[in-house]
Amino acid sequence: MENKFAKRTQLIKSSETREILKVTERPEVISFAGGLPAPELFPVEAIKDVCNAVLNEEGAASLQYSTTEGYIPLRKAIGGMMKDIGINSTIDNVLITSGSQQAIDLTGRLFIDEGDTIICESPTYLAAINVFKSYNAKFVEVDMDDEGMVMEELEKKLQEHPTTKFIYTIPDFQNPTGRTLKLERRKRMIELANQYDVLIIEDNPYGAIRFAGEELPPVKHFDTESRVIYLSTFSKTFAPGLRLGWICADESFIEKYVALKQIADLHTDSFAQRIAARYLELFHIEEHIHNIKVVYKERCAIMLSCIEEFFPENISYSKPEGGLFIWVELPPGLDAAHIFSECLRNNVACVPGTPFFPNGTEKNTLRLNYSNMSKEKIREGIKRMGEVLHHELEKETSLLDSKLTV
Amino acid sequence: MENKFAKRTQLIKSSETREILKVTERPEVISFAGGLPAPELFPVEAIKDVCNAVLNEEGAASLQYSTTEGYIPLRKAIGGMMKDIGINSTIDNVLITSGSQQAIDLTGRLFIDEGDTIICESPTYLAAINVFKSYNAKFVEVDMDDEGMVMEELEKKLQEHPTTKFIYTIPDFQNPTGRTLKLERRKRMIELANQYDVLIIEDNPYGAIRFAGEELPPVKHFDTESRVIYLSTFSKTFAPGLRLGWICADESFIEKYVALKQIADLHTDSFAQRIAARYLELFHIEEHIHNIKVVYKERCAIMLSCIEEFFPENISYSKPEGGLFIWVELPPGLDAAHIFSECLRNNVACVPGTPFFPNGTEKNTLRLNYSNMSKEKIREGIKRMGEVLHHELEKETSLLDSKLTV
Structure with missing residues (x-):
């Protein structure tokens, strides 16, 4: 053959x-x-209670096809979580994805044409590299120091690559370096994105797991032109096996992401979404x-x-x-x-x-x-x-x- | 912007x-x-028992990250189901997908270059059209009659389009027509695929729901050159909300699909996979x-x-x-x-x-x-x-x- x-x-x-x-x-x-x-921290007993509650009270609806956008109570809860960290958002800004890996893949599918330049921290998250490479992106790496991506370097790279599509950044406890982007640099990144007309993909799977130092608002908190697309997940705070992530972005982006997700997998597991929503309702995730x-x-x-x-x-x-x-x-x-x-x-x-x-x-x-x-x-x-x-x-x-x- | x-x-x-x-x-x-x-037929009570059994006996493992290929006991069970309908397969021929929608999308991603021709029944499944269009495929439609795709028409189209990539077919109770491809045509389709060197994507979400007439082996049963890629799902026989589908194909294809699925969503919901596997173990799905x-x-x-x-x-x-x-x-x-x-x-x-x-x-x-x-x-x-x-x-x-x- x-x-x-x-x-x-x-x-x-x-x-x-x-x-x-x-x-x-x-x-x-x-x-x-x-x-x-750490699996020994997974809330297994709570999830057992939650499964029973969902199946007893919502029954077959929790096992039926559902909408691409995601289960409304879960989107609402995520909207609330976004507000808590300083991102102004409604349910219309939230799309549930099958893990944040899917959020990254849909981002590549939505934005990257063959040969497009994307700017990222050097080094950066391996699975995101693999996604963006699969869409034929060119990578421009920006040096980091202990306070995250160096803004002078970022500006230099933006000047050198005027057709850059987006900056991909993991500002909090970055994978693989564990480094965090300091406050002034977050503001500066937004200024530069506005000035050079590029998007920012803010990937934040770890932000909730801060165990030292001072809380920092996400880059999207400083977003003045709706050009930050924020990705996150329940994988590090609840249970990765359920494959629950989300995208929080301007409605004009969410609408396009929804069309792509319809093609990719119709919708994320309805039962898993209801487990998470019910858990957030019945238990104290904090x-x-x-x-x-x-x-x-x-x-x-x-x-x-x-x-x-x-x-x-x-x-x-x-x-x-x-x-x-x-x-x-x-x-x-x-x-x-x-x-x-x-x-x-x-x-x-x-x-x-x-x-x-x-x-x-x-x-x-x-x-x-x-x-x-x-x-x-x-x-x-x-x-x-x-x-x-x-x-x-x-x-x-x-x-x-x-x-x-x- | x-x-x-x-x-x-x-x-x-x-x-x-x-x-x-x-x-x-x-x-x-x-x-x-x-x-x-019909949601009133979903096995809600059984799934409640199954959730408890999975969480009691497998605990945190059922909520952790897992392999892209899928949960081994579920892949084994599917391998058995494949054998029951006349498809010789081992666990290495089975990849679990996030619904068969993802199986269709990964198929487009794996095989379709811009402008590639694919042949399908006229009419055919809407969501598959949307997937293949998103990869810039050209569609060649083949007329159907009450016995499915007309083989003389298929041969004519294969002659006219010598660079066809694959035939996409839903042989059993097709969506949208409800028609079924008759036995001799299944054999003939394989002969034509061999002769014209094209793949066959056999999409079979409904095959298990035969309520009249005689059981027919799938097209893949007659596959002599490993050129049939068989897609199916638990959505019509168990619960669509769990988004559990699969691809059954030659190992050389599965290996490539796995690499694409890693990019798309890492793996399908571990808990949903274990629910299905445990259900198949504890209950009689027949x-x-x-x-x-x-x-x-x-x-x-x-x-x-x-x-x-x-x-x-x-x-x-x-x-x-x-x-x-x-x-x-x-x-x-x-x-x-x-x-x-x-x-x-x-x-x-x-x-x-x-x-x-x-x-x-x-x-x-x-x-x-x-x-x-x-x-x-x-x-x-x-x-x-x-x-x-x-x-x-x-x-x-x-x-x-x-x-x-x-």
Whole structure:
């Protein structure tokens, strides 16, 4: 049979990192590789009550086809959550998606023509890179420092690429770096977007999980021309398996997104939407999120102190105030892919940072996840990683020495 | 702000029919417009038991992220169902999708390059037309008769369009016509696909709901070169709100579909997948489907006998042996869109057939759904439609008479 695949699929391969994650799922492996929330915190008993309430009181309606836009009480509740963080929105600004992954995919489908430029943090979220690449986007990366995307760099890139379609940003506890965009930069990003007439895609899956520092309003809070499209999800605050995300944007955008979602999957699981809506009605999600924060704060602190204790000195790393990830920068000579393999031989896993750079060849970074392992495993895992790093650095140094003495 | 939308979105509009459906949802309307299964048959109590069992026994795992391919016990169960209808398949041939709408969308994404030709029945499923149009496909329609797509016509079209990518067919109780492809034509379709080197997309959401006539093997049963991609769903046999569909195809295709699904939504709702898997384990879905058949058979029979009783004589209609729809052909002078409006004024709704013809201007067809209304409503609704049709035909005839006498 002749090859029948569409040309666009030549660019698409199964995510390497997802393949890596499969290897790291062996039970003996201490894994800092995935981005999984802690399952022991999922509100299983509450969801059981909620399922019974939904099926008893709403019955068949909860299992029937429903509207593409989403279940109205859930959209209302999300509208309220948006207001709480400083985004003025009504139900007409909210579309429920099948996880925020779908929100990212529909964004690519709605905005990206072949060859369009999009600007993003360097590094940025791997799955968003894969989506935008599948629509043939060109990536322009903007450097970050500990306070997020550097605005002078952003302006330079906007000048150099006047036909940029949008800025894709994860301002809060970014994946993969754990860094947060500081307040003045949020305002400045809006000014620049207005000045250069580009959209902003604000992807905020982690914003609710702040366990240190001061709350910051989302970039969309400062939006004066309805050019910020805000994406979020219940995956980190409730249950990722239910695949519930949302888009909050101007009605003119939502209308187009709805047409695309009709094509993509008609609508998001009605039952899952009602479970979330009923949970928000019957339980205090703030209390639940508080519990998540307490645990993640502790795990993050332990990971940071173990890095301090066990990693070589010339390694730098981010100090997140929330979210799920720590970003590690190794000395330039070390190859993270090799470190990954050596760690795995010692039954500890991380993710090499290279795929998080859409154009990049940076080989000396690693992402560590702290949300999914116990304190004991974090200590043991970081200790093992430290041994590998010390060993590799010694090899590197003696190699360098021998070169110098030749 | 400058228009930022991608070019592809110019082709996409919110489905007219979905907009029509919104109008017909007023409680006073007797609606034959939608394609909704009868909600009173949904196994609500069983699903309640199943939810409790899943949450008690699988707990947090049922709410966590999971693999793109789908929940293994569900894929196994589907593999078994496929074998039961004569499709040889293992778990590696099955991908769980977010409803079969997603299966259709991923199919467009995987195979259609701009301008590619696809061949389909005339008329065919509206939502599939919208998907394939969004990928810029050209449609070649093949005439049907009461025994499905006419194979001589199909061969002619394959000769005329040698670069056809695939044949899209709904062989069982087709949407919108209710017609079924007869056995010899299934075999012939495979021969033609082999000869002309095209794929077949066999979309079979209704096959399990046969309430009359003889079971027929799916087209894929006769597939000798792994060129049939089979799509199905739990929407008509279990619960559409859960958005559970699947693709059954050669591993080389499934692998590519998985990469696309990772991009589209990571994976289908884990909890919904486990609900379905556990239901299949704990309950007898054949008994449940039997109950559906009994009810739909009766509703179909009543609708057919009321059409016979109340509709004008020169109207023809299909006599389905399963599924959800009856297709009505009006005399050429009548405009279905006008009939639709007149019916709606009398609080009865149907769907005008025009959008089911991808290139077509046929204006004198209607689709009637019988699965979603009670016997009493079917009788009353068809009676009202009959009055509208008689009235419109009389107007048409007297118009014709007056033209002749001028």
